[in-house]
Amino acid sequence: MGTYVPNTKDEQLRMLKEIGLDSMDQLFEAIPKEVKLGSPLDIPKGMSEMEVSSKMKKIAGKNKVYETIFRGCGAYRHYIPAIVKQVTSKEEFMTAYTPYQAEISQGILQSIFEYQTMICELTGMQVSNASVYDGASAAAEAVIMSKERKRKKALVSASVNPMIIETITTYISGTDMELELIPVKDGLTDLESLKNKLDVNTSCVLIQQPNYYGLLEDGDAIGSILADTDIKYIMSCNPISLGVLKTPAEYGADIAVGEGQPLGLGLSFGGPYLGFMATTEKLMRRLPGRIVGETKDSQGRRAYVLTLQAREQHIRREKASSNICSNQALCAMTAAVYLAAMGREGIRQAATLSMSKAHYLAERLCEIDGYDLVYEGEFFNEFVTTVNADVDVVLKALSKHGILGGYPLEGSDRRQLLWCATELNTKEEIDSMIQILNGVSG
Numbered sequence: 353m354g355t356y357v358p359n360t361k362d363e364q365l366r367m368l369k370e371i372g373l374d375s376m377d378q379l380f381e382a383i384p385k386e387v388k389l390g391s392p393l394d395i396p397k398g399m400s401e402m403e404v405s406s407k408m409k410k411i412a413g414k415n416k417v418y419e420t421i422f423r424g425c426g427a428y429r430h431y432i433p434a435i436v437k438q439v440t441s442k443e444e445f446m447t448a449y450t451p452y453q454a455e456i457s458q459g460i461l462q463s464i465f466e467y468q469t470m471i472c473e474l475t476g477m478q479v480s481n482a483s484v485y486d487g488a489s490a491a492a493e494a495v496i497m498s499k500e501r502k503r504k505k506a507l508v509s510a511s512v513n514p515m516i517i518e519t520i521t522t523y524i525s526g527t528d529m530e531l532e533l534i535p536v537k538d539g540l541t542d543l544e545s546l547k548n549k550l551d552v553n554t555s556c557v558l559i560q561q562p563n564y565y566g567l568l569e570d571g572d573a574i575g576s577i578l579a580d581t582d583i584k585y586i587m588s589c590n591p592i593s594l595g596v597l598k599t600p601a602e603y604g605a606d607i608a609v610g611e612g613q614p615l616g617l618g619l620s621f622g623g624p625y626l627g628f629m630a631t632t633e634k635l636m637r638r639l640p641g642r643i644v645g646e647t648k649d650s651q652g653r654r655a656y657v658l659t660l661q662a663r664e665q666h667i668r669r670e671k672a673s674s675n676i677c678s679n680q681a682l683c684a685m686t687a688a689v690y691l692a693a694m695g696r697e698g699i700r701q702a703a704t705l706s707m708s709k710a711h712y713l714a715e716r717l718c719e720i721d722g723y724d725l726v727y728e729g730e731f732f733n734e735f736v737t738t739v740n741a742d743v744d745v746v747l748k749a750l751s752k753h754g755i756l757g758g759y760p761l762e763g764s765d766r767r768q769l770l771w772c773a774t775e776l777n778t779k780e781e782i783d784s785m786i787q788i789l790n791g792v793s794g
Contacts, residue, residue, distance in 0.1 A: 418756040420781050422713070424734050424772030425564075425759040426487065426513055427622070428614045430592065430702060431776055433693040436616045440686045451681070454657045460681055461656035464644040467688035474594050474691070474699075475608035476601025477630035482684040483641020483676045484627030487611025488516045491558060491588050492523035493629060494607045496673055497638040498556035498584035499529055505553040509534045509541040511563035514762075516588065520558075529555070539565045539727035539736075543573055550577075556584040561603075562593060566710075566734030566770065567727055575604030584635075591615055591628065592774075593732045595696075595703030600630075607631045616690025617683060626683035636660070640674035705775035706733040709782070713773045716786045723789075726768060734772045740793055742766045749792045755785055 359367075364376070373379055380388075395407055421429050440446075444459070451457030451464075464482045471480040484490040495506045506524070508517060510533045521531055534549060534557075535542045541559055550557075557578060561569050571587065578585045587605040589597075592614045600608035612626030613619075631639055637660065645659035694702065710733040717723045722740025739746050743760040746769065750757040758769030773782070 420755045422771050423756050423759050430614050430774050432616050435693050436689045439689045461644050463685045465656050467684040470691045471628050471630050475630045476599030477608050478633040479636045480630040481639050481641040481643050484629050486625040486627045488519035490609035490627030490629045491516050492520045493640050494586045494609050495520050503555035504529045506531050507557045509559045510536045512560040513564045539567045554583050556586050558586040560588045562732040565736050566731040567729040571603035592703050595699035612687050615687035626680050641676040702775050709777050710773040713782050736770050
């Protein structure tokens with residue numbers, strides 16, 4: 353099979369030279385060597401389909417798959433009702449792409465419309481899109497859509513997930529925007545520093561709720577600080593937490609973003625995921641990507657159409673503020689089916705169980721000598737503890753028993769882990785892990 357985009361070696365070299373590179377290896381040097389294939393897969397020519405399938409299963413069998421997980425950090429293991437996969441695996445949905453022809457795409461358009469409606473209900477916002485690839489890119493898109501002609505500084509809390517901060521940095525590198533971090537105090541956004549950094553150049557303030565350390569930010573206080581300004585308040589949130597916490601709208605946020613993976617999407621080795629993005633009616637025309645609207649056809653029947661397309665880069669390229677021109681129809685539909693199957697009470701129950709089990713996990717961990725909470729603030733389903741040995745020693749001990757432990761935090765002298773619990777973690781799993789950790793030291 354040839355390359356998907358046909359071009360000659362000379363053309364490839366010319367394109368590489370244009371961006372200051374000499375080889376394809378340089379283009380992909382950001383990818384760690386240990387995850388790259390040094391050579392093609394060792395599959396002999398002439399093998400049958402059945403033989404190739406067997407060979408690939410053996411190769412895949414080398415992956416370590418954990419049944420018990422106490423790690424989150426942006427991707428979470430939640431219970432997914434069977435009906436979610438049953439509905440979304442239908443071939444008419446699996447093969448769907450951008451529904452340009454409304455007259456033959458009513459089913460897909462309605463599914464996107466229902467998704468948008470549910471995201472608005474979840475966040476308290478008035479309008480949602482269905483186009484963003486993941487939570488990090490949603491945050492970056494929100495920062496860019498907040499830019500004003502004379503306001504080009506984005507303030508981002510240092511308590512936001514570092515991967516989100518990196519993504520924002522990458523997105524704005526091609527613009528005239530600048531990013532400035534708000535310092536953290538005791539694991540939370542330092543409100544005094546925030547006040548001092550606000551000026552006439554500030555376009556937006558972005559916080560994460562719950563934040564990277566699992567702590568609950570004072571969203572109301574930040575909302576009050578920004579209330580009498582033209583600065584946009586962006587909140588990146590865990591959608592399951594909204595089953596028990598205030599909505600971004602109730603905190604006074606202008607834009608709500610987040611990773612939609614917890615809404616019925618499996619961990620799946622990192623994707624495909626879904627970025628949700630919602631805002632107020634006032635900012636509707638700045639929202640990137642597609643929005644599906646409800647209307648009536650010539651006979652007065654309910655119908656759905658793509659709306660507000662005129663601002664997209666493929667139509668008004670020179671004025672575009674985003675390069676998003678696709679849609680996340682399958683992942684968005686998955687989230688919609690999940691939310692419909694769970695309902696308000698189901699989401700609330702998942703959130704309540706996740707929170708209560710995380711607090712039980714924290715209590716049990718702190719019974720072990722050398723394990724203490726690093727931050728004393730309120731938390732949802734994640735928290736940071738010290739450990740009594742190097743994190744690699746702790747994680748390897750758990751891995752031997754099929755348990756994926758907490759996420760090691762950088763810059764903590766290899767002695768801190770970010771733990772997570774969801775409704776799928778049982779009391780028996782937690783107690784069993786505590787017994788294992790009691791035998792680990794060093």
